[in-house]
Amino acid sequence: MPVVLGPNRYGKAETRLVRVVRDGGVHHIKDVTVSTALSGQMDDVHLTGDNAAVLPTDTQKNTVYAFARKHGVAEIEDFAILLARHFVESQPTIHHARVEIEEYFWDRIPAGADPAPGAEERQHSFVRSGREVRTCAVHHDRDGTTTVVSGLTDLVVLNSTGSEFSGFIQDEYTTLRPTKDRVLATAVTARWRHLSAASPYRESYGEVRRCLLGAFAETHSLSLQQTLYAMGERVLNTREEVCEVRLAMPNKHHFPVDLTPFGLDNPNEVFYAADRPYGLIEGTVLRDDAPAARFAWE
Template identity: 75%
Template sequence: MATKLGPNRYGKAETRLVRVVRDGPVHHIKDLNVSTSLSGDMQAVHLTGDNAAVLPTDTQKNTAYAFAQKHGVGQIEEFALLLARHFVESQPTIHHARVEIDEYAWSRRGPHSFVREGGEVRTCVVHHDRDGRSTVVSGLKDMVVLNSTGSEFHGYLVDEYTTLPPTDDRVLATAVNARWRHTGETSSYGKSYEEVRQAMLEAFAGTHSLSLQQTLYAMGDRALDTCPEICEVRLAMPNKHHFLVDLSPFGLDNDNEVYYAADRPYGLIEGSVLREDAPDAGFAWE
């Protein structure tokens, strides 16, 4: 049987990096999870075990730490671009670099005291190749939101296995995982992040929802309308079901007040919203 080597890449996953900037008695903190992945002229290492083209994953880890000290850590997209370009431009066998960063938020409680924020995480994925092309996808994950009313679900397909009753008043809750693609390099990734995040929150709160799909589209549409520097938004939104508890066995009424929050199973709604003239995504989402 004849075989050949297909697409491949390798790297260092989840390098934990914390950078403290000491501005006199006032300190600033950046808390990152950095993953790097490289590809290029790598046939020999797979076929014969020749490592001559391989930049060790330990070196990739050390580069992240060294660059944090040498260049500092500002916006995660800029730090990811710096790393990706370095790997491609410094090693002739590396033709493509992918850098993914998660950033964990801390709130100040004193000059050098912080408290870790909740579950929401800021993210980015950057690609850079030997032709000089770069793509930047920013995002967030685990942003938990809930509307206690203003959501309906009815008029759906019904067959012999359907037991779900229609409703014109339900709790709508989800953990938003969103990514958005930039059309080019952005003057302020931090500003665009806040604009997109706020636009999605406003759309979630302001949409009378007949389905979570409708809400997803409204959130992506609002983000694109608000931020001209992005051209596509992809969202994954699990439906965090809240079921009304039957309190009649205890002689109690339950007028949409007491719910059971189920974590499994859950509906998973996914979709993308993009401008009609959005450029080809290329490798941006890989």
């Protein structure tokens, strides 16, 4: 039976990079994790061990650090595009590059009620934010095609009311009771595809995040699937630079605790927050005229 080499790629995963910009006494931090993956003329390295076509993963890591110094790290999408295009355009054996970046937010530690002299001017102390993680994935091909997918993960949200779940299939194994009032909580992972590699990434990220939060808060939910669609629809109706939204939303179950053994009622005030198992709702919302995705998102 003949055996052939299938699709393949290689790269340097999770290069940690912290870039500090010193603007006088005011410092700015960019904290990111960069993963690169390259593919191209890689038959020989797999079949015979000939490394002539291989750009070492250590070189990929060093390129990340060198580019951070030479070009800075502003919007993570722009930095990922810069890296992806460099790898493809500088190496004839590399035909496709994928660069994925995660960004972690930091907040300044405010000066106290009676700050020490000069504390406000230094502005170099930070605390890790409790916010979500910002993400992006950029693909660049030798024919010049660039695809940009922005996103976020671990955006934890909760509605303490305004959510129902009833009318579902019930069989001999069903024990879940229908409810007209439940806690709806999830940790949103969202990714959205840009129509162009020249999107206004900073503005776009903030506005997409605002749309996601607004739709979650304002939708009277009959199911988490309905909420997912409303969130994606809000983004597409608001941001013309986005053509597709993919969402993954685990149902972080909150079960009312039975307090009757203690002679107490529980009018949906005391809950057990279960971490597992959990329902996982995933879906894609896209414009009906959206161009087909050129590259796999994963």
